[in-house]
Amino acid sequence: xxxxxxxxxxxxxxxxxxxxxxxxxxxxxxxxxxxxxxxxxxxxxxxxxxxxxxxxxxxxxxxxxxxxxxxxxxxxxxxxxxxxxxxxxxxxxxxxxxxxxxxxxxxxxxxxxxxxxxxxxxxxxxxxxxxxxxxxxxxxxxxxxxxxxxxxxxxxxxxxxxxxxxxxxxxx
Amino acid sequence: xxxxxxxxxxxxxxxxxxxxxxxxxxxxxxxxxxxxxxxxxxxxxxxxxxxxxxxxxxxxxxxxxxxxxxxxxxxxxxxxxxxxxxxxxxxxxxxxxxxxxxxxxxxxxxxxxxxxxxxxxxxxxxxxxxxxxxxxxxxxxxxxxxxxxxxx
Amino acid sequence: xxxxxxxxxxxxxxxxxxxxxxxxxxxxxxxxxxxxxxxxxxxxxxxxxxxxxxxxxxxxxxxxxxxxxxxxxxxxxxxxxxxxxxxxxxxxxxxxxxxxxxxxxxxxxxxxxxxxxxxxxxxxxxxxxxxxxxxxxxxxxxxxxxxxxxxxxxxxxxxxxxxxxxxxxxxxxxxxxxxxxxxxxxxxxxxxxxxxxxxxxxxxxxxxxxxxxxxxxxxxxxxxxxxxxxxxxxxxxxxxxxxxxxxxxxxxxxxxxxxxxxxxxxxxxxxxxxxxxxxxxxxxxxxxxxxxxxxxxxxxxxxxxxxxxxxxxxxxxxxxxxxxxxxxxxxxxxxxxxxxxxxxxxxxxxxxxxxxxxxxxxxxxx
Numbered sequence: 001x002x003x004x005x006x007x008x009x010x011x012x013x014x015x016x017x018x019x020x021x022x023x024x025x026x027x028x029x030x031x032x033x034x035x036x037x038x039x040x041x042x043x044x045x046x047x048x049x050x051x052x053x054x055x056x057x058x059x060x061x062x063x064x065x066x067x068x069x070x071x072x073x074x075x076x077x078x079x080x081x082x083x084x085x086x087x088x089x090x091x092x093x094x095x096x097x098x099x100x101x102x103x104x105x106x107x108x109x110x111x112x113x114x115x116x117x118x119x120x121x122x123x124x125x126x127x128x129x130x131x132x133x134x135x136x137x138x139x140x141x142x143x144x145x146x147x148x149x150x151x152x153x154x155x156x157x158x159x160x161x162x163x164x165x166x167x168x169x170x171x172x
Numbered sequence: 173x174x175x176x177x178x179x180x181x182x183x184x185x186x187x188x189x190x191x192x193x194x195x196x197x198x199x200x201x202x203x204x205x206x207x208x209x210x211x212x213x214x215x216x217x218x219x220x221x222x223x224x225x226x227x228x229x230x231x232x233x234x235x236x237x238x239x240x241x242x243x244x245x246x247x248x249x250x251x252x253x254x255x256x257x258x259x260x261x262x263x264x265x266x267x268x269x270x271x272x273x274x275x276x277x278x279x280x281x282x283x284x285x286x287x288x289x290x291x292x293x294x295x296x297x298x299x300x301x302x303x304x305x306x307x308x309x310x311x312x313x314x315x316x317x318x319x320x321x322x323x324x
Numbered sequence: 325x326x327x328x329x330x331x332x333x334x335x336x337x338x339x340x341x342x343x344x345x346x347x348x349x350x351x352x353x354x355x356x357x358x359x360x361x362x363x364x365x366x367x368x369x370x371x372x373x374x375x376x377x378x379x380x381x382x383x384x385x386x387x388x389x390x391x392x393x394x395x396x397x398x399x400x401x402x403x404x405x406x407x408x409x410x411x412x413x414x415x416x417x418x419x420x421x422x423x424x425x426x427x428x429x430x431x432x433x434x435x436x437x438x439x440x441x442x443x444x445x446x447x448x449x450x451x452x453x454x455x456x457x458x459x460x461x462x463x464x465x466x467x468x469x470x471x472x473x474x475x476x477x478x479x480x481x482x483x484x485x486x487x488x489x490x491x492x493x494x495x496x497x498x499x500x501x502x503x504x505x506x507x508x509x510x511x512x513x514x515x516x517x518x519x520x521x522x523x524x525x526x527x528x529x530x531x532x533x534x535x536x537x538x539x540x541x542x543x544x545x546x547x548x549x550x551x552x553x554x555x556x557x558x559x560x561x562x563x564x565x566x567x568x569x570x571x572x573x574x575x576x577x578x579x580x581x582x583x584x585x586x587x588x589x590x591x592x593x594x595x596x597x598x599x600x601x602x603x604x605x606x607x608x609x610x611x612x613x614x615x616x617x618x619x620x621x622x623x624x625x626x627x628x629x630x631x632x633x634x635x636x637x638x639x640x641x642x643x644x645x646x647x648x649x650x651x652x653x654x655x656x657x658x659x660x661x662x663x664x665x666x667x668x669x670x671x672x673x674x675x676x677x678x679x680x681x682x683x684x685x686x687x688x689x690x
Contacts, residue, residue: 064440
């Protein structure tokens with residue numbers, strides 16, 4: 001078995017195991033850390049497909065950004081990591097149903113998609129064509145993405161703003 | 173390209189294996205006398221009071237959210253910036269196209285930063301949004317030293 | 325081929341990054357002693373040179389105490405993430421023309437990606453030690469590191485604009501002395517245009533903040549917060565964090581040298597064309613000597629930057645946390661954006677010529 005195949009297989013196994021931990025583990029902090037590993041395995045899969053830029057973007061934005069936001073939210077909520085919302089075997093029911101539905105949908109989608117041959121294009125650099133696409137055919141989408149990001153920024157900030165009374169909040 | 177990615181990955185894997193390896197090897201050499209005093213958390217020598225939970229300033233979360241948006245922006249600008257040099261050296265309208273599109277993107281998010289600044293969201297300790305009325309009402313003390321007390 | 329990559333990894337990490345990180349602790353103690361008019365370590369070995377070795381052995385032999393309520397899986401995971409982030413980036417540093425661990429197409433971008441792993445590692449380490457002071461320190465570190473990734477990214481963006489490529493060796497190639505290369509090189513990137521000159525300082529300040537060095541070392545402030553986020557890490561675990569911090573400093577200095585200060589290029593000489601007529605047993609030694617000179621030049625520039633980092637530590641006072649955040653969001657990011665636009669305008673107007681070439685064209689010499 002070629003080394004690449006071994007790598008892809010290990011990424012898949014790691015991703016599946018950590019996704020299972022994310023879905024089923026009662027401790028929410030462990031679930032967040034397992035999410036780190038599943039995102040790392042997705043980045044590994046991108047790299048194995050030759051999309052090196054996307055793998056790095058996955059690391060920067062997902063692992064470096066979104067996981068940090070999730071961890072901040074968990075650490076700032078009181079006792080959320082000790083709370084158990086559902087006890088016993090009942091906590092497996094809903095995640096299991098949702099994951100089975102998503103799995104069936106994805107398998108059907110994958111059967112219907114026409115997978116192009118990637119051996120030739122795998123070794124081409126990926127940053128240049130992405131840039132060409134962003135200023136070429138997708139230029140308007142590029143500006144629209146900026147507006148979506150701006151609205152997301154302002155919306156999130158308005159929601160997360162601390163509400164002060166007359167005294168200023170203590171700067172910790 | 174896969175060869176290079178494999179090289180980079182082997183560096184990361186080696187660096188990730190090092191801490192457990194070092195700690196495992198040192199397990200054979202180091203003493204281990206667990207004692208309840210050593211196992212309690214350290215609070216400058218006092219016995220620890222309360223749980224390890226502190227009420228945090230909301231600002232940490234705000235900074236994380238603003239960082240996320242700007243991180244996405246920087247990551248999206250990278251592939252566009254690689255085109256700029258070739259576009260300029262080749263001449264023609266392509267350089268203008270790249271320039272205007274990328275800096276339009278940048279400007280839209282820069283407007284967001286200015287909004288945050290004016291509303292006081294990126295201050296660590298939030299000062300009043302209107303500085304003048306806050307100075308007048310006494311909520312915010314002006315730091316200007318009056319002329320007669322200045323020594324410098 | 326896999327064997328070769330693992331061998332390269334072992335050589336660069338185990339024989340360069342870690343020993344140099346250890347020696348840096350010794351050099352820092354000597355340099356700081358010199359600046360404070362005292363002597364520093366001088367007992368262990370000649371001039372105290374074996375001090376870092378003795379420190380390493382001491383930490384190796386110390387007992388490993390974790391707090392009773394610490395989250396052990398996360399407590400063990402945190403140093404792994406920090407080391408993977410710091411040492412993994414050494415793969416992409418161009419020491420000489422063909423001496424680079426992995427010449428990825430996405431060079432600088434990959435280094436930025438590994439920097440995000442470091443912030444995650446420190447945050448998890450601070451959380452898992454069941455100590456409210458280290459949690460506070462850890463949250464501050466995470467906020468500081470993620471904030472300063474943005475000016476870092478903007479400074480690197482301006483370099484990418486001028487070089488047209490993300491790969492590290494490509495960026496260094498573009499900084500060759502004009503009279504030699506087909507790449508149409510100009511001088512070092514830092515002297516290319518005034519906006520890049522300012523961006524070099526923005527990069528340097530952001531790198532200082534990323535590595536938690538003074539004046540940004542509030543998270544590990546020795547006078548507050550006990551020892552900040554690494555209070556409950558003792559012995560070898562603390563040694564791993566300290567090593568990762570120095571490896572971080574060295575890595576950011578190497579990246580700054582490669583992208584701003586011209587990498588392995590000397591100012592007025594094209595090393596690739598030096599004619600050294602040494603032969604040994606029928607083999608031409610010229611490429612080897614040229615490579616060694618290139619590595620030497622690169623390491624000299626890196627050591628100057630590391631010395632400046634240590635110098636700053638004992639010169640400037642520590643910034644308060646709100647001053648730190650204000651510096652990032654209100655000063656570095658707007659200035660960085662303005663410089664990015666300025667770089668693009670300069671490049672467009674002068675068709676890619678550097679300051680040197682523009683002035684020489686104006687004066688009519690070439």
